[in-house]
Amino acid sequence: MAATTKDEGRRSSIATAMGAGIKIGAWNVVSLAIALAVWQLASVAVASPFFPAPMQIVDAFIQLATRGDTTGHSLWEHAWASIERVLVGFGLGVLFAVPLGLLMGLYPKLYAGTRSVIEPFRFIPPIAWIPLAIIFFSGLTRFAFLIFLGAFFPIFTSTLVGVARVEPIHRKVGIVHGAGKLWILRHVVIPTVMPDIMAGMRVGLGTAWLTIVAAELAGGISTGLGRMMTNYAELIMVSHVIVGMLLIGLIGFLMNEVLLLVERRLFRWRWQVSL
Amino acid sequence: MDAPVAPPKVEVDASHRYGSLTVHEELKFRVNANEFVCICGPSGCGKTTLLDMLAGILVPSSGHVLIDGMSANPKKQSISFVFQEPSTFPWLTVAENVATGLKIKGVPAATIRSKVADIIGIVGLTGFEDYYPHQISGGMKQRVAIARAFATEADLVLMDEPFVSLDQPTREHMQREVLDIWRRMKRTVIFVTHNLEEAVYLADRVLILSAKPARIVAELPITLQHPRDPLSAEFTEIRSKCVRWLHATH
Ligand SMILES: Nc1ncnc2c1ncn2[C@@H]1O[C@H](COP(=O)(O)OP(=O)(O)OP(=O)(O)O)[C@@H](O)[C@H]1O
Ligand SMILES: [Mg+2]
Numbered sequence: 001m002a003a004t005t006k007d008e009g010r011r012s013s014i015a016t017a018m019g020a021g022i023k024i025g026a027w028n029v030v031s032l033a034i035a036l037a038v039w040q041l042a043s044v045a046v047a048s049p050f051f052p053a054p055m056q057i058v059d060a061f062i063q064l065a066t067r068g069d070t071t072g073h074s075l076w077e078h079a080w081a082s083i084e085r086v087l088v089g090f091g092l093g094v095l096f097a098v099p100l101g102l103l104m105g106l107y108p109k110l111y112a113g114t115r116s117v118i119e120p121f122r123f124i125p126p127i128a129w130i131p132l133a134i135i136f137f138s139g140l141t142r143f144a145f146l147i148f149l150g151a152f153f154p155i156f157t158s159t160l161v162g163v164a165r166v167e168p169i170h171r172k173v174g175i176v177h178g179a180g181k182l183w184i185l186r187h188v189v190i191p192t193v194m195p196d197i198m199a200g201m202r203v204g205l206g207t208a209w210l211t212i213v214a215a216e217l218a219g220g221i222s223t224g225l226g227r228m229m230t231n232y233a234e235l236i237m238v239s240h241v242i243v244g245m246l247l248i249g250l251i252g253f254l255m256n257e258v259l260l261l262v263e264r265r266l267f268r269w270r271w272q273v274s275l
Numbered sequence: 276m277d278a279p280v281a282p283p284k285v286e287v288d289a290s291h292r293y294g295s296l297t298v299h300e301e302l303k304f305r306v307n308a309n310e311f312v313c314i315c316g317p318s319g320c321g322k323t324t325l326l327d328m329l330a331g332i333l334v335p336s337s338g339h340v341l342i343d344g345m346s347a348n349p350k351k352q353s354i355s356f357v358f359q360e361p362s363t364f365p366w367l368t369v370a371e372n373v374a375t376g377l378k379i380k381g382v383p384a385a386t387i388r389s390k391v392a393d394i395i396g397i398v399g400l401t402g403f404e405d406y407y408p409h410q411i412s413g414g415m416k417q418r419v420a421i422a423r424a425f426a427t428e429a430d431l432v433l434m435d436e437p438f439v440s441l442d443q444p445t446r447e448h449m450q451r452e453v454l455d456i457w458r459r460m461k462r463t464v465i466f467v468t469h470n471l472e473e474a475v476y477l478a479d480r481v482l483i484l485s486a487k488p489a490r491i492v493a494e495l496p497i498t499l500q501h502p503r504d505p506l507s508a509e510f511t512e513i514r515s516k517c518v519r520w521l522h523a524t525h
Contacts, residue, residue: 169362176330176356177376177427178349187375191366269366269407 052239057246060239069240070231073223079247081223082212085140086255089147090208096148097155097204098197102189105163122157126150126211130218143215143224150211151204155197162196163189195270198263202256209252282344284308284431284463289338290488291324298324300488301338308430311457311464313474315517316484317524322467323359325489326433329465330356342431355429357437359467363408363416363423370395370404372419376427394422397452399445414440421449425456432457434466438473450477454501471517475510476503483520493520 036054043053052060064075104111111118126149133142166189174184216226229244285306291299298321306312316322327333328340331347331354340347342354355376363372370391377387395401398418400411408416417440424432434453438446454477457464468474474481475497483493495517503510 169358169360170364172327172330172332172356172358173362173364173375173423174379175332176349176354177379178353179379180350183379188364191364267366269368270409 050236050238052242056239057242060237061243064228064240064243069228070235071222073228075228075243075247078223078225078228078244079251081221081227082216082225082248083251085143085224086147086205086208086212088140089144089212090151090205092144092148093151093155093204093208094201097152097200098159101156101159101197102163102185102193105160105193106185106189111160121149122153126207127214130215133215134218134220138220142220143212146211146215147208150207151201154203154207155200158196158200158203159193162193165196166192195263195267198259198266202259205252205255205259209248213248281308282341284310284343285329285465286339286341286344287325287329289328289335289340291321291328291333291335291337293324297488299335300490302484302489302491304482304491304494306463306465308463309461311454311466311477311479313466313468313478313481314484315468315471315474315481315521316489317486317521318469320484320486320524321489322484323435326356326435326465326467329431329433330354352431353427353429354431354433355424355427357421357424357432357434359435361413361416361420363419365408368405368407369400369411369419372408373422373426375423380427390426391422394426397425397456398422398449414442414445417441418445418449428460430462432462432464434464436467436469438468446473451502453477458501471514471521472505475514475517476505481517483517483524485524492524493517495520 039054043051061075068074069078104114126146129146129149133146136142137145170188170192171184174188179187212224213226213229216224217230219227219230221227225244225248229241232238232240232244283305287305288301288303289299290297290301302321302325314322314325324333328335329342329347331349331352342352345351347354364375367375373391373395374387377390382390391404392401395404398421400415400418400422403411403415408419411419417437421434421437424434438449441449450473453464453466456462466474466477471481478497480497481493481495482491483495484490485492495513497513499507499509499513505511505514
């Protein structure tokens with residue numbers, strides 16, 4: 001009896017959450033419309049060829065999407081080139097940062113003994129590595145390296161800090177039942193640190209996009225959204241530059257949404273908090 | 276020559292220090308197999324520390340803690356522990372939490388399912404199997420931890436003030452269940468409580484610890500038949516004896 005009422009309670013709270021979701025969606029449509037309207041009005045007021053109206057952006061977008069740019073590369077080629085670089089570099093960042101963060105979190109002496117080597121690197125922005133990266137690497141490797149640097153530290157640091165949050169009592173539960181170190185790592189440490197890892201990944205993704213655009217602006221390649229934007233900036237074709245900017249914003253936003261979705265599935269046990 | 280006797284279930288002869296803080300000074304006692312022992316003592320005297328040593332989580336600074344004649348080691352001996360602090364895993368559901376010990380011990384999934392269902396019934400959480408800890412009350416979480424400890428059917432059961440967060444009827448129900456499991460399944464139980472009535476109701480023997488550095492100051496055997504009547508003359512007499520000893524530790 002008690003269980004059914006509880007279940008109904010849970011179901012109705014899901015319904016309330018869905019209602020709230022629709023409401024939030026509606027508010028986003030409204031704010032988007034207001035932003036566009038303000039932009040339109042501003043462009044009419046300024047009336048300059050360097051201040052395109054929203055419709056001109058749409059025109060530029062259609063042109064880039066269907067006919068490609070001045071160098072014969074399509075918008076999708078540019079976008080995919082950037083996405084691929086981000087995914088490879090970001091993936092490498094996760095692959096190294098998580099195990100290293102766990103290891104150093106679990107063995108604080110290892111971290112304490114090496115921090116004078118590790119920590120200074122955190123303060124060298126990935127952009128400052130671009131000149132060296134241009135000398136030593138080319139193609140995908142160069143970008144992967146730079147993005148790796150950008151994504152690594154946010155993920156590494158939040159993993160490291162997360163390990164300190166493991167409750168001693170949870171370790172004791174494992175030990176008392178005869179669990180080994182590996183069991184505790186898998187079933188106590190990782191579930192505890194996971195929210196921090198995900199938070200680090202979202203910050204790292206932001207840094208990754210920041211880095212890729214800067215690296216592509218630096219030149220040496222023919223594709224990538226950053227490259228495309230520089231080309232059009234040299235031609236002073238503002239609408240086309242803005243298309244690149246908006247596309248970067250959109251792709252970053254979508255990737256972040258994917259991470260949030262994963263997070264919500266993974267952390268059903270605290271989904272009210274993570275929303 | 277003496278005939279070889281089986282070692283007691285638990286034999287403690289240990290001193291323990293945290294840095295410069297001496298918690299136990301030559302703390303000595305034995306517990307026989309199938310015995311139900313309650314431990315009482317002033318707050319901070321080292322009861323949780325003692326249970327940690329019995330569970331093999333903590334090694335005493337000197338002396339030994341033996342279970343079946345061997346150093347306490349949770350990988351070799353089957354021990355279960357109901358902790359004083361909240362100890363459920365927030366990322367697991369009630370049923371998954373209860374199954375934790377069985378999973379570590381590699382019990383087949385079908386057996387786990389039926390045992391978990393049984394024990395969840397005993398602690399009165401049927402219907403809440405798929406709830407996460409943040410969706411249930413504090414007392415319910417404590418019952419999850421009790422169910423998890425009993426699911427593995429360990430032969431040494433350590434309980435650290437397990438019923439403090441429960442209301443009186445639930446507490447009485449849980450006390451009867453623990454007594455029932457103890458009698459049916461022949462476990463050895465070491466039970467820490469501040470509640471002397473609870474101690475006299477449950478135990479074969481009550482050990483009273485002194486303040487730090489803790490020693491055993493009194494040992495009171497209780498031979499009353501179960502179920503005990505807390506209002507009977509014998510019960511109240513033993514209980515007031517315990518109270519006097521406990522006051523003497525302050
Ligand atoms: N990890 C630790 N490091 C240092 N000191 C500790 C540690 N754990 C416990 N102590 C100290 O040891 C003493 C005994 O603590 P313990 O938790 O065993 O007491 P207790 O008898 O269980 O008390 P209570 O009845 O309040 O639960 C306390 O003075 C406490 O401060
Ligand atoms: Mg305690």
